[in-house]
Amino acid sequence: MSYLKSLPAETTLLQVFQAYPEPARHLLAFHETLLRGESPFTPGEREMIAAYVSGVNSCGYCHGIHTVTAEAFGVPEGVLAAAVADLETAPVDDKLKPVLAYVGKLTRTPSRMSQADADAVFAAGWDERALHDAVLVCALFNFMNRMVEGLGIEADAAYTATSGERLAEGGYAGLAGLLAG
Template identity: 40%
Template sequence: MAHIDLGVDESRSPGIQGLLQYRPETAKPLMELAEVLLRGPHTLSPGERELIAAYVSGLNECTYCAGSHSAFAAAQLPEGARLVEEVRANPATAALSGKMRALLAVAEAVRRDGRDVTTELVTAARTEGATDLEIHDTVLIAAAFSMFNRYVDGLATLAPDDPAAYQHGVHRIVTSGYLSRPAG
């Protein structure tokens, strides 16, 4: 049960969903940010950007965000859930491009402390072909998801244990994005 009364049935609106319903004034800019970062025009695919969000959320031990963004990434990556699981377990051994591996190293550093992003990490990403926009947005995705993770966990929202529960919003996110409203 969440630390505050969200005024919703948490079993039907777990994680961030209940928080967004509780405070629509803050929901709007948060979901606009998610839409731009994860689905807007970009050289990284939506699946790759969701993978960064899932990886950071897993490192932050945010069950709800890691579960939902892992499902969203898996649905949008040709390698599906296998790759997401490999990355979450160990990106160094996952079947990734050098560029994605380097960007995940940047994301991991941001998640620990933004000051941990070193010139060496940025140079390694560039060497692997990452553009300045990709580096910028990786840092912003990692920072934003660290904030989203703390928002969800800081108010102790419901995080289902069943991985199948995270499949619920996949179709909506993949087809309509973060600015669409959940059914019900």
């Protein structure tokens, strides 16, 4: 239930963005650049990182929407739930597991990050650009999780599916196009 009394009780994040379009435009442009722009990670892998971070944070809104989006990009159904439950035994590609472990630790205990954590990502075959992009996706979704939770934003399964599919099809630039209405 939204804490913003000027908006409906069942407010979605899109409605918050529409109510406050100026910061939303900048935020969505950053999302588009980071999650759909050039990167060593595919859009599906970046959505998987976003959903995983959101799952670690227990942000059901973001975890649900970005899980649907990741699955639309080819991440097998159930992988994200399994990764959040137990990354070690989850059916996640071995190359991506150290990345998820890295962003999980960065989310849970940021002051404990070490060179060894970064080295595990590099040992899996990722370069510095990949580490940079993973950290930015992680940071963005820690921000978004706190925004959603701080404003009391929730979604039912139908909205989660619609929003996830909309992000997969139109990206964040498409979402920004909905700010006027």
